[in-house]
Amino acid sequence: MKDGLFVQQLQDRIARTYTFFLGRVVDIFLNGSPVPGEPFEIGANYTSEKFKSGEVTCNVTAGIAATAGETFRDRNAGWFVFCNGRAVFFGDKTSLTGWGVTLPIFQPKHRPFLGTVFFVSANPEALPWTTTKASVNEDSTVWQEAKRRMTTVGRVVITFLDRRYTDDGTEVASADVQSASGAKVSVLKAAASEQRAFKPPTKPAPKEMRIQYSAKIADIKKIATYLRKPNMGGSEVGRYTFNYFLKNEVGEDE
Incomplete structure (x- = not known):
């Protein structure tokens, strides 16, 4: 057989269909060469x-x-x-x-x-x-x-x-x-094998979480003004106050 595409398709079909037999129970030759099984x-x-x-x-x-x-x-x-x-x-x-x-x-x-x-x-x-x-x-x-x-x-x-x-x-x-x-x-x-079950790896606990809350715009502006940063947005004020409380009231880990 000289049709390369046909030969390749035939070889693939044989290798897949008889993958557990080839080289063990039977040998199949295609154009003079043995067809190996397709292991997985x-x-x-x-x-x-x-x-x-x-x-x-x-x-x-x-x-x-x-x-x-x-x-x-x-x-x-x-x-x-x-x-x-x-x-x-x-x-x-x-x-x-x-x-x-x-x-x-x-x-x-x-x-x-x-x-x-x-x-x-x-x-x-x-x-x-x-x-x-x-x-x-x-x-x-x-x-x-x-x-x-x-x-x-x-x-x-x-x-x-x-x-x-x-x-x-x-x-x-x-x-x-x-x-x-x-x-x-x-x-x-x-x-x-005996009956058994796939064990998915344990999902690691998250190390971060989002904090969201509402505050009066006037109060946010008061804090920004106090810090002499009038252009601070709400998220920046929230981050600053969180870090301040963590450092001065709770105490950060070294």
Whole structure:
């Protein structure tokens, strides 16, 4: 095959769909070269739940992607859904996995988010995938139960990430997100773990607060005149009187 774009797209599709099989169970060659899987890992701070529906066992995990630096790749963000190890969704950020429906619309601030769903069954017909094995059967009861749990499991992580940008500005720095992720863990190990919960870092107590009160303009002007600064505004007078009281009545810490 000589069409470079087609070859690259095919390689990406193979690498994602069979990421857990390539190099372990099977080798696939494209134009004579082996196709490597596309690995991705999660931080050790994650939420994990399991449930069973009929012949299908399911694990839902959500946390923060493990990364070598402070940059989180959009390619490795979103929901990753597998049926017996084969990927049906890889980094999905659409309404099919709840984004914009039961979860917020996916935004750049959510790039650290990584969620996995593993369906396992000895009976492939019981799995919630389509006949093409390239998507999910949205009418499947096990898929509907999984989506409900994806919302519950994912919300805590997303709420933490939403704190990065608030009306008061950025509250969570990229380095803090990486720290909250924890040590790098295989997503397979995370899926096999016991039920656990993501623990958002404790938000530091604010060191400052705004003081606001009303005063008569005449009184403010009296103070400004007394200080021989007739052009002082209300906020300046307030700051001066606060500092004066703190220093002379309370006593400032050294």
